[in-house]
Amino acid sequence: MAAPQKRLLPILLFSGTFVILCVVPFRADAGQLVLSLENQRQLKLEYCWITKEKVKFEIPGGGGTASLRVEEVKALEEITRHEEIDTESLRKTAITVERFDPLAYTARVTSRYGLQVKFEDQLPTIEPINFSNKPRLVGPVTQDYFAIKQFVNPANKVPVFLVAVFFNSREPINPDGTYFELLDMDENLVATYPAILKQVSVIKKRHKVKRIGTYSYMAYALIPIKGEFWAYNLKVIRMQWESQGTETNGRSM
Secondary structure (H helix, E strand, C coil), X not given: CCXXXXXXXXXXXXXXXXXXXXXXXXXXXECEEEEEECCXXXXXXXXXEECCCEEEEECCCCCCEEEEEHHHEEEEEEEEEXXXXXXXXXXXXXXXXXCCCHHHHHHHHHHHCCCEEEEECCCCCCCCCCCCCCCEEECCCEEEEEEEEEEEEECCCCCEEEEEEEEEECCCCCHHHEEEXXXXXXXXXXXXXXXXXXXXXXXXXXXXXXXXXXXXXXXXXXXXXXXXXXXXXXXXXXXXXXXXXXXXXXXXX
16 A cells, blocks of 8 residues: 655744833744745745645755655744843733733734834635646745734733734735744743734834835734743745655545
8 A cells, every 4th residue: 555645735835010011022024934844844944835745945054955755844833023031021011901802902012113003803815726747946924023922911811922023024924824933042932822813904104114015914812821932933834744654546636
């Protein structure tokens, strides 16, 4: 019997207290591709070429190129933002509220920094892609431009860590493939949490945010504060491969 094959699943083409806000100024950092393998290893890539059968990429340090069979890979992800967390400062500036609306809060904070936004309920449509034997170049598609971090103590509830990242993408983003990773001091994974994705409309543009593109998003999460964490990643799943049962011709459909 032939070995199981893999199917490519395209995910993406391609509060009355004085508070010192923990906000990162406007910037435009390109994302970083991460290829996750079946053996639990991860490879950070600048870009790669993908066919139905293989993923090809440049070896860091000028070591030429290498390729992996799709049976060896699990997912191609993009780190949209990586940032350290000053937990001590966040604890000192934690806010205590009866109720907390993360959308209203983030909109209020961004307006203080010259960016007025509106959150849309409708997300752009994602078009599937079909890979062939002809290599398709895949590179980062996101740039972040604003981030907010805040510890919040809702009344009679577990304290939470609000993290919100505003970013652009050249392609529509799949909300089911967007999540935050919490990391320890050695950047080992502590926990993962799904992100809530909102499309952003810029109501009032300023010079320093002119690079905000057509597909503008905010990804955010309210994460229970448990233990210590020192950094976070916002990740977007670009593509996933899953094993399928073998058809009579030896290929998955």
